[in-house]
Amino acid sequence: MRLWFLLGAVFVFCVKSHPVDLVPSENNEVPLVYRSLCGFVDLPGEEGDRWTREKPQDEGSSERKILKLRGFAVVIRHGDRSSLFNTHDNEGCRSHDPKSHKNFTILKQLFESTDFRNYISVDDVMKDYIYFPEEYKCVLGEMTAEGILQIANLGKKFYNYYKDTPLFTDKSHALHVMASASPWNRTLQTARSFVSQFLYPMKDYVPRVHVQSSNLSYQCFEQECYCPISNEMRYKFEDERGEYFELHAEPSLIAEAHEIKKTFAPFSKCHHPLAFVDIALGNFVCRMKPLPCKDGFCVTFPFLLKMLNLVSTHTLEMWNKDVGLVRRLQAIETYAILNYLNQAVEKSQRDKDYKFVRIYSSHDSVIGPLLRAMGLSVVDPCSYGARLVFEVYEHPSDGLFVRVLYNGEDMTRKVDFCQNKKHWTRHGLCSVEAFSDYVHKVLFQQANVRNVKEACYM
Numbered sequence: 205m206r207l208w209f210l211l212g213a214v215f216v217f218c219v220k221s222h223p224v225d226l227v228p229s230e231n232n233e234v235p236l237v238y239r240s241l242c243g244f245v246d247l248p249g250e251e252g253d254r255w256t257r258e259k260p261q262d263e264g265s266s267e268r269k270i271l272k273l274r275g276f277a278v279v280i281r282h283g284d285r286s287s288l289f290n291t292h293d294n295e296g297c298r299s300h301d302p303k304s305h306k307n308f309t310i311l312k313q314l315f316e317s318t319d320f321r322n323y324i325s326v327d328d329v330m331k332d333y334i335y336f337p338e339e340y341k342c343v344l345g346e347m348t349a350e351g352i353l354q355i356a357n358l359g360k361k362f363y364n365y366y367k368d369t370p371l372f373t374d375k376s377h378a379l380h381v382m383a384s385a386s387p388w389n390r391t392l393q394t395a396r397s398f399v400s401q402f403l404y405p406m407k408d409y410v411p412r413v414h415v416q417s418s419n420l421s422y423q424c425f426e427q428e429c430y431c432p433i434s435n436e437m438r439y440k441f442e443d444e445r446g447e448y449f450e451l452h453a454e455p456s457l458i459a460e461a462h463e464i465k466k467t468f469a470p471f472s473k474c475h476h477p478l479a480f481v482d483i484a485l486g487n488f489v490c491r492m493k494p495l496p497c498k499d500g501f502c503v504t505f506p507f508l509l510k511m512l513n514l515v516s517t518h519t520l521e522m523w524n525k526d527v528g529l530v531r532r533l534q535a536i537e538t539y540a541i542l543n544y545l546n547q548a549v550e551k552s553q554r555d556k557d558y559k560f561v562r563i564y565s566s567h568d569s570v571i572g573p574l575l576r577a578m579g580l581s582v583v584d585p586c587s588y589g590a591r592l593v594f595e596v597y598e599h600p601s602d603g604l605f606v607r608v609l610y611n612g613e614d615m616t617r618k619v620d621f622c623q624n625k626k627h628w629t630r631h632g633l634c635s636v637e638a639f640s641d642y643v644h645k646v647l648f649q650q651a652n653v654r655n656v657k658e659a660c661y662m
């Protein structure tokens with residue numbers, strides 16, 4: 205099976221975005237960016253509507269108090285997992301902190317309880333999926349104990365960020381919850397773990413959650429967003445990117461990569477910088493093991509930082525080269541989620557009692573393109589448990605607005621498509637007009653097509 209598309213990620217939508225500068229550390233200490241890829245770094249948590257009451261020093265703050273949260277969508281990358289190649293370790297995947305071993309057992313018991321199983325249901329095709337990770341064993345491509353706890357933690361945070369917002373405090377109107385996961389154990393486990401700590405504690409007034417199965421990574425449930433050959437398009441892109449590396453990287457880096465493949469079995473199947481990053485994370489860095497050495501020859505962080513940088517740089521160069529496969533695939537892989545959000549916005553406009561929460565349990569290969577679509581410079585791949593949130597607010601006279609947050613940080617002012625016209629940014633938010641214009645026009649124009657069907661060819 206071709207596993208590459210699961211990793212994906214390297215999608216660059218916006219010519220303006222550029223790779224984040226990665227500075228190698230002096231010694232062999234794990235650089236911050238690699239620790240954050242594992243999800244080991246504490247992130248801000250600006251989600252929710254607290255900001256409408258805080259920051260009184262800001263201009264326009266009195267206006268903000270009347271903003272009302274109507275709903276939000278969150279795209280989550282699954283938690284820490286084993287690498288997609290060469291995973292042979294029967295005990296290395298236990299969670300790191302001994303204090304959390306007990307939490308693993310508690311969470312597992314919750315998942316097994318009748319009450320929780322009655323609260324959350326899944327599509328039939330996912331009925332036989334493995335519902336919980338192994339406690340010790342590393343399994344190829346599967347989430348680890350650490351991973352499911354990361355997501356549980358994230359769910360707990362979301363509970364705290366949102367429990368006091370009108371979505372949950374105003375009980376006179378039903379909250380519409382929609383959750384979906386791509387067809388892998390790790391994404392279903394992620395959806396369940398997140399829901400178990402976020403919505404399940406409010407089960408007395410939040411309706412039962414059903415997790416829909418999306419047959420592709422990008423969470424499309426209709427013909428309009430469906431491209432039956434998108435996987436093949438991705439394989440082709442990945443092959444091209446592998447070739448691009450061999451043709452364009454510094455010769456000394458290519459030589460070092462080849463030497464590493466020959467010397468260290470876990471890296472033997474790596475065809476592209478992203479594979480080196482994935483193996484390094486899954487077999488060493490996130491397992492808190494030192495990078496491998498043999499007869500004085502070592503895999504080093506300066507090497508891994510260069511490889512990480514090339515993941516973004518090469519895709520950007522391929523994007524800039526011509527209007528081709530890269531751009532069409534990007535439109536395909538982001539349209540579904542953006543369009544569903546746009547539909548939720550329209551529904552909120554028509555029906556003033558409508559309020560929603562949408563949870564998409566997905567991959568770096570979807571979050572990466574979405575971020576770049578918005579012109580946000582990011583490290584690609586994103587970290588395990590990374591989250592992208594779109595909140596929708598209502599202003600009593602000015603209508604609806606969107607707020608964008610990545611890993612708990614408010615990015616609204618940096619989002620490209622809000623900046624094109626002056627009136628598109630107000631109250632610290634992005635107008636839904638700008639958002640809709642982007643989803644229906646700009647996204648496809650960039651690829652010189654009008655819709656997913658037109659983008660869907662090799």
Ligand SMILES: *[C@@H]1O[C@H](CO)[C@@H](O)[C@H](O)[C@H]1NC(C)=O
Pocket residue numbers: 301303304307353
């Ligand atoms: C374990 O769970 C408790 C209770 O939810 C929490 O307070 C604690 O932070 C968790 N510990 C770890 C190490 O995750």
Ligand SMILES: *[C@@H]1O[C@H](CO)[C@@H](O)[C@H](O)[C@H]1NC(C)=O
Pocket residue numbers: 333334343346387388389390
């Ligand atoms: C889920 O995990 C089991 C056991 O590791 C594996 O056999 C199965 O193929 C996995 N299913 C999916 C959909 O990933």
Ligand SMILES: *[C@@H]1O[C@H](CO)[C@@H](O)[C@H](O)[C@H]1NC(C)=O
Pocket residue numbers: 419420424425426427430
């Ligand atoms: C995948 O999902 C799309 C959208 O719901 C649907 O049209 C298509 O038939 C599905 N494909 C397969 C192979 O199930």
